Amino acid sequence: MDTSDLFASCRKGDVGRVRYLLEQRDVEVNVRDKWDSTPLYYACLCGHEELVLYLLANGARCEANTFDGERCLYGALSDPIRRALRDYKQVTASCRRRDYYDDFLQRLLEQGIHSDVVFVVHGKPFRVHRCVLGARSAYFANMLDTKWKGKSVVVLRHPLINPVAFGALLQYLYTVASKPGTCVKVLTIEPPPADPRLREDMALLADCALPPELRGDLWELPFPCPDGFNSCPDICFRVAGCSFLCHKAFFCGRSDYFRALLDDHFRESEEPATSGGPPAVTLHGISPDVFTHVLYYMYSDHTELSPEAAYDVLSVADMYLLPGLKRLCGRSLAQMLDEDTVVGVWRVAKLFRLARLEDQCTEYMAKVIEKLVEREDFVEAVKEEAAAVAARQETDSIPLVDDIRFHVASTVQTYSAIEEAQQRLRALEDLLVSIGLDC
Numbered sequence: 001m002d003t004s005d006l007f008a009s010c011r012k013g014d015v016g017r018v019r020y021l022l023e024q025r026d027v028e029v030n031v032r033d034k035w036d037s038t039p040l041y042y043a044c045l046c047g048h049e050e051l052v053l054y055l056l057a058n059g060a061r062c063e064a065n066t067f068d069g070e071r072c073l074y075g076a077l078s079d080p081i082r083r084a085l086r087d088y089k090q091v092t093a094s095c096r097r098r099d100y101y102d103d104f105l106q107r108l109l110e111q112g113i114h115s116d117v118v119f120v121v122h123g124k125p126f127r128v129h130r131c132v133l134g135a136r137s138a139y140f141a142n143m144l145d146t147k148w149k150g151k152s153v154v155v156l157r158h159p160l161i162n163p164v165a166f167g168a169l170l171q172y173l174y175t176v177a178s179k180p181g182t183c184v185k186v187l188t189i190e191p192p193p194a195d196p197r198l199r200e201d202m203a204l205l206a207d208c209a210l211p212p213e214l215r216g217d218l219w220e221l222p223f224p225c226p227d228g229f230n231s232c233p234d235i236c237f238r239v240a241g242c243s244f245l246c247h248k249a250f251f252c253g254r255s256d257y258f259r260a261l262l263d264d265h266f267r268e269s270e271e272p273a274t275s276g277g278p279p280a281v282t283l284h285g286i287s288p289d290v291f292t293h294v295l296y297y298m299y300s301d302h303t304e305l306s307p308e309a310a311y312d313v314l315s316v317a318d319m320y321l322l323p324g325l326k327r328l329c330g331r332s333l334a335q336m337l338d339e340d341t342v343v344g345v346w347r348v349a350k351l352f353r354l355a356r357l358e359d360q361c362t363e364y365m366a367k368v369i370e371k372l373v374e375r376e377d378f379v380e381a382v383k384e385e386a387a388a389v390a391a392r393q394e395t396d397s398i399p400l401v402d403d404i405r406f407h408v409a410s411t412v413q414t415y416s417a418i419e420e421a422q423q424r425l426r427a428l429e430d431l432l433v434s435i436g437l438d439c
Contacts, residue, residue, distance in 0.1 A: 002021055002025050002027045002355040003027060003028075003031050003033075003355075003359070005017070005021060006018065006021045006022075006027050006031065006039055007033055007037075007039060007042060009021065010039040010040075010042040010043045010046070010048070010051060010055075011042045011046050012046075013043070013046060013047075013048030013050075013051050014051075015048075015050055015051050015054055018039070018051060018054065018055070019054065021355075022058060023100070024323055025353065025355045026323075026327050026330070026354065026355055026356045027355050027356065028356060028359070029055060029058055029059050029060050030059070030060060030061050031359075032410070034406060034409070038060065038061075038068060038072075039055060039060065040052065040055045040056070040060040040061075040062060040068070040072055041068070041071055041072050041075060043055055044072045044073075044075055044076040044077065044081050044085070045075040045076070045077060046077065047076075047077030047078050047081065049078065049080050049081050049084065052081050052084055052085075053084055056084065056085075062085055069085070072085055073085050073086070100301075100324055101199075101301035101324075102175055104253050104254055105132075105174045105175055105198075106174065106175055107253065108129065108132070108174065108249055108253055109128070109170060109171065109174040109175070112127025112128070113249055113252065113253055114129070114234070114247070114248045114249035114252060114253075115127035115128055115129055115249070116129060116130050116152070116232060116234065117129070117130050117144070117148070117151065117152060117153070117154060118152065118153045118154070119154050119155075119156060119166070120153060120154070120155045120156065121156045121161055121162075121163045121166045122156075122157065122161070122162075122163050123163075124163040124167075126166065126167065126170060128170060129247070129249050130144050130230075130231075130232040131205050131231045131232055131233075131247050131249070132173065132174060132202075132249075133173060134229060134230065134231065134232070135201045135202060135204045135205050135229075135231070136173040136174075136198075136201045137173060140173075141229055141230075144230075144232075145229075145230050175198070176197055176198045199300040199301055199302060200300070202299045202300045203296060203299055203300040203302075204229070204231075205231050205247065205250070205299045206295045206296045206298070206299040206300060208229065208231040208233075208245070209231070209233065209244050209245050209246045209295055209299075210244065210292065210295070211242040211243055211244060211288070213242065214242065214288060214289075214292060231245070231247070232247075233245035233246055233247055233278050234246075234247055234248050234278050235247065235248050235251070235262065235278050235279060235280075235281065236277060236278050236279065236280040236281070237280070237281055237282075237283055237291070238280050238281070238282040238283070239282075239283050239286055239287070239288050239291045240286075240287060240288050242288040243280070244291065244295060245277075245278065246295070246298075248262050248263075250298045250299055251298055254298050254322070255298075255320050255321050255322055256321045257319065257320045257321045258320065261281065262281070285319075286316055287312070289309075290309070290312050290313055290316055291316075293305060293309065293313045293325075294313070294316060294317070294320065294322070294325065297317075297322065297324070297325045297328070301324065302328070303325075303328065305328055305329060305332040306332065307332050307333055307335055307336040309332075310329040310330075310332040310333050311329075311333075311348070313325065313329050314326060314329040314330075314333075314348070314352055315352075317329060318352055326352060326354060327354070327356075329354075330349065330352075330354040330356060330357035331357075333345050333348065333349075333357060334357055334360050337360065337361065337364045339368050339371055339372065339375070342361050342364050342365055342368075342372075343361075343365075343372075343375070343377040343378050343381050344377070345357070345361055346358060346361035346362065346365070346381070346400075347381070349361055359403070362400065362403035362404055362406075362407055363407045365378075365404050365407075366404045366405075366406075366407035366408045366411070366424065367407075367411075369404060369408070369424045369427055369428055370423070370424060370427045373427050373428065373430070373431040379431065379435060381400060382398065382400060382401065382431070382432075382435070382437070383435060383437075385398045385399055385400040385401070386398045386437050398437065401428065401432065404428060405425065405428070408421050408424050408425055408428075409421060
């Protein structure tokens with residue numbers, strides 16, 4: 001199980017593995033083991049300073065005068081770790097891990113991937129993207145469609161335009177923040193937490209990419225695309241007869257699947273472009289409605305997903321190598337947990353390696369275990385888990401059963417809860433005995 005791997009990696013100080021588990025597998029950073037210990041506690045106890053800083057920067061709880069905070073401080077192996085724990089708020093403010101989406105946009109700006117216009121400011125070049133500037137600024141949208149229309153290079157020589165200041169402006173347009181520590185006479189802009197402006201503006205690009213037949217009442221929304229806004233698409237995706245006018249920078253920058261499709265094998269999949277339009281690629285095995293969810297995720301890092309739609313989107317997100325979209329699907333599926341669905345959702349979570357959703361399912365199973373033991377789908381799941389353990393001996397543990405036991409035990413906070421937990425565990429043990437699984 002991923003949580004066991006996380007604890008082991010924290011004891012070893014394997015920062016790379018911990019980063020993978022938290023960022024790709026979506027394991028909870030404050031998860032507890034059966035000794036009520038957290039990953040941060042083991043990192044402190046074993047003296048892994050770099051890992052301690054990483055965990056603190058990614059939400060590990062260590063507030064002063066709390067059980068976790070005092071335990072980590074007491075068990076810390078070195079003075080630098082103790083200082084980091086005491087400076088907890090300062091560490092999280094300065095070292096907070098950037099959001100994946102913001103990281104992508106920062107790379108887009110710094111590397112100029114698939115840029116389609118270069119601004120030269122007093123001799124300094126800036127490779128940028130018309131679609132981003134147009135979506136984020138009415139001024140740039142107008143200029144790129146009039147005075148600078150069709151230009152691949154725009155030279156700015158005005159004495160009041162400073163290359164460093166222009167770079168700070170671009171930084172703001174791409175990330176809603178300016179780079180800290182830059183000693184220039186420009187404002188350093190710190191966005192408020194969960195600032196929605198960037199994603200809302202980028203969602204305009206998804207609005208413009210939608211085929212007319214899928215827009216519906218889109219243009220009656222409070223914040224429609226500006227009249228005459230040209231998003232300058234450079235790729236057309238054809239999905240079941242619908243044409244989506246998109247941008248390689250976003251699809252290649254956010255998905256290894258599309259990077260391979262468009263950068264490495266584009267000539268193999270390219271189709272003749274329509275008159276005046278961008279080259280086209282047909283995508284198979286996906287509906288326009290599902291691709292619309294992919295589209296909005298690519299541009300804005302978010303899409304509104306009903307639990308019913310999440311199943312179809314999840315399989316496509318897995319195929320297109322979009323772990324963030326898979327996590328959104330997992331959050332949507334978690335909303336539909338009940339006695340009838342929990343086993344099915346748990347199977348989906350295992351199939352698509354959604355660790356957090358899997359844990360949410362087993363936690364829910366622990367709450368209703370007395371009813372689940374009478375359900376055939378749950379019994380079959382336990383049998384399959386037991387059969388999947390390689391060379392299983394009679395007394396070997398079963399992962400699903402172990403997780404349920406853990407969650408039953410973790411709910412015990414009072415003496416009155418002990419008897420209720422024991423009753424749940426007895427129901428589970430009786431089931432195991434009845435199907436010949438002694439573990």
